[in-house]
Amino acid sequence: MGLLAREIEAQGVTTVGLALVKEVAIAANAPRFLYLHWPFGHALGEPGNIAQQRTVLHDMLSMAAHAPRPGLVIELPYRWRRETYPAVQDWTTPSQAVVSGLSL
Amino acid sequence: MNTLNQQIDPIEHGTLGQAASGDEDPVRTHTGRLKEFFGRRFSNSAVLFGVIPIGTSLGRWISKIIALPQLRKLATGEVPWSPLRKPVSESTVVLLSTGGVHLRSDRPFNLNSDPTFRVIPKDALQTDLAISHQAYDKTDALRDINLVFPIERLRELEVERVIGRLAEEHYGFGLMGSAKHLMPAIKEVARRIRKSGADLALLVPA
Secondary structure, three states, rough: OHHHHHHHHOOOEEEEEEEEHHHHHHHHOOOEEOOOOOOOOOOOOOOHHHHHHHHHHHHHHHHHOOOOOOOOEOOOOOOOOOOOOOOOOOOOOHHHHHHHHHHO | OOOOHHHOHHHOOOOOOOOOOOOOOOOOEEHHHHHHHHHHHHHEEEEEOEEEEEHHHHHHHHHHHHHOOOOOOOOOOOOOOOOOOOOOOHHHHEEEEEOEEEOOOOOOOOOOOOOOOOEOOOOOOOHHEEEEOOOOHHHHHHHHHHOOOHHHHHHHHHHHHOOOEEOOOOEEOOOOOOHHHHHHHHHHHHHHHHHOOOOOOEEEEO
């Protein structure tokens, strides 16, 4: 999937990928990746958990707009099945998870 | 068992299997009981004590063994960089998934190795979709396709004007061990996305 992101970005289109294996995300040398320590088949979270899915999409859109340099892999802080996800209040404000990831 | 039965398990259509799949759900291309068992073992969503994912460490290890040497060869040189040129709220967004998602009416992916892609229209419903991929536990994704292909969530964001527009065409890939053999399809999809005028591509793994 990293190779796919690289080719799309090389065509002039911004890309953001989710990754479930950290080492693979890093080795992919892709423009922007968000890493989640969640099980395969669950990149957006748990079935029916719309708030959780929207949180991950907010993180992806924030990464698209605010990643300052190529090749960043940011680890999102969400623990599997141990988080509550408040509704995203303002989609124009970058997500805290991505902002604090960028400042590391 | 004839070919058709092998491709689409009738149980998964919801005639019998309410637990895994109702009429509203996408269908699963049947991978055989043994492979489903291993899929659950190795990339499982089941948890110990309610919190620790079982089997994911082995699944991660397997994908590292397969992916890392290939990436070291193919993902070299400078990282491409095309920052977003307009606000997200004015951007056209395209969705890609490597979770084996395709239209139910389309040809299923070969389950263990497929170097092709499928086009999925923006208005595809859960009932229009199927998953053909043998390397992860699809139980939850069949209940909610958004876990591997968040098209419903993106349609909502389009209505809410969080994103500018959803592209007409989205793309599904299946399981493919050889990245080299997948490159022609990758390059074609990248060209199609550029021609479509999309500004932002979101990529979701299996």
